Every structure is written in C-alpha cells, then in structure tokens.
Amino acid sequence: MAKKKTLSDHCTECGARCCRYVATEVDKPTNKRDFDNLRWYLLHENVHVFITPENDWYLEFETPCSALGDCGKCLNYMTRPRICREHGEEAVTECEFLGEKSPYKQRFSTAGEFERWLDKKKIDWRWKRLKG
Ligand code: SF4
Ligand code: SF4
Numbered sequence: 001m002a003k004k005k006t007l008s009d010h011c012t013e014c015g016a017r018c019c020r021y022v023a024t025e026v027d028k029p030t031n032k033r034d035f036d037n038l039r040w041y042l043l044h045e046n047v048h049v050f051i052t053p054e055n056d057w058y059l060e061f062e063t064p065c066s067a068l069g070d071c072g073k074c075l076n077y078m079t080r081p082r083i084c085r086e087h088g089e090e091a092v093t094e095c096e097f098l099g100e101k102s103p104y105k106q107r108f109s110t111a112g113e114f115e116r117w118l119d120k121k122k123i124d125w126r127w128k129r130l131k132g
Pocket of ligand 1: 015016018095
C-alpha cells in the first residue's frame with residue numbers, strides 16, 4: 001500500500017506557494033470609488049484581487065518572502081512568524097491549496113479581467129468622462 005503523503009511531502013512538491021505572496025483583507029466594494037480603487041491596484045504588476053468562497057475580498061501581492069531559500073525551504077524556520085506556523089500546521093487539509101475546492105471564488109490579475117466581470121454582473125463601475 002502506498003504511504004500516505006504528509007504535509008511536508010506536499011510542501012516539498014508544491015514549491016512553497018504560500019511563501020510567495022502576501023494578502024490582506026479589504027472591504028467588499030460597494031460603489032464606483034471602491035471599484036475604481038480595485039482597478040487601480042490591478043493595473044500594477046503582480047497585484048491580484050481575490051474573493052473567497054465566504055465572499056471576503058482580499059488584495060494579493062505576488063512577492064516571495066526574503067526568508068525563502070533557493071531550495072524552496074524556509075531559512076528562518078525556527079523564528080518564522082506565527083502566521084507561517086499556523087498555516088498548514090495541523091493536517092494536510094489545513095492548507096487551502098491542497099483541498100479539492102479552489103481557495104478562490106474569483107481571482108483577478110488584471111484590471112481588464114475585473115472590468116469584464118463587473119460588466120457581466122451589470123455593475124456600473126465607469127466614471128463619467130470629465131470635460132476637457
Ligand atoms: S503549506 Fe500548502 S502552499 Fe504552503 S508549501 Fe505546503 S503545500 Fe504548499
Ligand atoms: S518566514 Fe519562512 S515560512 Fe514564512 S513565508 Fe517566509 S519562507 Fe515561508
């Protein structure tokens with residue numbers, strides 16, 4: 001019988017996805033200014049916006065942690081921040097990237113993707129063109 005993979009086996013294979021970004025929760029956009037601010041974030045390289053299955057909105061910056069070694073392992077393991085300790089610590093299923101369901105309900109990587117999604121939902125996000 002094949003040996004069940006441990007979280008550590010999965011982490012070795014995964015390439016340390018969770019060490020390659022930071023994300024912070026933002027208010028759910030409700031008006032044109034909010035939509036426009038999200039468009040502005042998305043006009044920047046390596047910035048994403050995602051919505052969780054629970055409908056929480058997050059800004060994501062794709063940037064590797066400086067403590068991530070070329071080997072894909074944490075070079076600060078003993079003093080890694082709490083958020084790192086808690087992520088995936090208990091069981092394989094604790095890592096959202098290993099579950100069967102996507103951790104994202106929706107994820108946008110460009111302003112265009114976001115605009116098309118708003119259009120599809122018939123959300124009016126466009127500012128009136130200023131004169132001159
Ligand atoms: S905790 Fe999850 S995302 Fe992070 S390295 Fe392990 S398998 Fe990959
Ligand atoms: S401190 Fe270590 S575990 Fe935490 S994000 Fe950086 S490399 Fe990953």
